[in-house]
Amino acid sequence: MRLSSSCPTGTPCGRGSGFSRDSSSHGRSTASRLKPLLQVLFVALLAFAGVTHAQAIEPMPFADHAQELRFQHLTQQLRCPMCQNETLADSNAPIARDLRNQIFQLMQQGKSDDEIKQYLVARYSDYVLYDPPLKPGTWLLWFGPLLILCGGAGVVLVAIRRRGRDGGTSDKTTDSMPLDNEPADNGDDW
Amino acid sequence: MNRLLPFIGFMLLVALFGFGIWWNSRHDPNAIPTPLLNKPAPAFVLPKLYEPTQTVSKADLLGKPYLLNVFASWCVECGAEHPMLEAEGPTLGVQLVGYNYKDAPADAKRWLAEHGDPYNLLIADEPGNTAIDFGVYGAPESFLIDGKGVIRYKHIGPLTPDVVASELKPAIAALQQETP
Numbered sequence: 001m002r003l004s005s006s007c008p009t010g011t012p013c014g015r016g017s018g019f020s021r022d023s024s025s026h027g028r029s030t031a032s033r034l035k036p037l038l039q040v041l042f043v044a045l046l047a048f049a050g051v052t053h054a055q056a057i058e059p060m061p062f063a064d065h066a067q068e069l070r071f072q073h074l075t076q077q078l079r080c081p082m083c084q085n086e087t088l089a090d091s092n093a094p095i096a097r098d099l100r101n102q103i104f105q106l107m108q109q110g111k112s113d114d115e116i117k118q119y120l121v122a123r124y125s126d127y128v129l130y131d132p133p134l135k136p137g138t139w140l141l142w143f144g145p146l147l148i149l150c151g152g153a154g155v156v157l158v159a160i161r162r163r164g165r166d167g168g169t170s171d172k173t174t175d176s177m178p179l180d181n182e183p184a185d186n187g188d189d190w
Numbered sequence: 191m192n193r194l195l196p197f198i199g200f201m202l203l204v205a206l207f208g209f210g211i212w213w214n215s216r217h218d219p220n221a222i223p224t225p226l227l228n229k230p231a232p233a234f235v236l237p238k239l240y241e242p243t244q245t246v247s248k249a250d251l252l253g254k255p256y257l258l259n260v261f262a263s264w265c266v267e268c269g270a271e272h273p274m275l276e277a278e279g280p281t282l283g284v285q286l287v288g289y290n291y292k293d294a295p296a297d298a299k300r301w302l303a304e305h306g307d308p309y310n311l312l313i314a315d316e317p318g319n320t321a322i323d324f325g326v327y328g329a330p331e332s333f334l335i336d337g338k339g340v341i342r343y344k345h346i347g348p349l350t351p352d353v354v355a356s357e358l359k360p361a362i363a364a365l366q367q368e369t370p
Binding site for chain 2: 081082084094095098099102121122123124125127
């Protein structure tokens, strides 16, 4: 921790606080008196934050630490069906708690991560997966951005060729392009 | 013509935006399509709400189509759906099975006494484990299950008169045409 060497934010101490000489020395002494208190407060807040985070997920009797890590990794890849912007690991919704318990039970039965994902997909569809599988229904999702990129590149390419031709610098290869069949433009579009 | 291109591009974006609004006004963005549609309902054995010592299984309900309505006393939208079930339930032509989801039995009974009980049969899933097999992730949800135990229709969220008229009743009519 670097608390002792730095000022907690929001306290009028150190440089640039804009006090006159007298009030600045007064301010410094107040701050130095406040400093230990603020440190204690800060540490207490940190500890409390840790407690609230731990409360979001109830303790489970894992067989070992490796299993606990595997559980956390798996639940972070799965989406809570109720509150769809949260992972199963983070969500405090009742269904998320039930599903975490279910995943825990399946782990104790020796099911693999893939089997557990299949279990959930069979009941809640691909929505529970944060990494959607590649299949005809998701082609647009996977390749849509590439399609838009190609479209944009095509537009840029056409614009560049037109400008080049208007500047009189076009070479033989662009002259033979079918673009030349279009009426010449004056370059003031775009 | 070339001067119009940016404007046309802009109008295309406006059209896409408008389509998004239109689409979301007709579809619940939170509804997850169930993979269980037209597949056999999961096997279950659950206690009756009023006689907890007696259980009901999937096999007990085979033979006649039924509407499985997931509800709970803590579910606000269930209260909105309930008057509709009270009014339309007897006219649907199928059994109405209430699935009490993650609820204390005492709370459920009090809620039913207050709001009315349109169900032909009430089963309780207090731990909510069987509901996972059905892909339930909230309440209310409704499943239309045919006489062979196959899920034929699912609705997530409250059954509104609109949904009943445009989706549920046609689905029930389709079932009744093939059963005789």
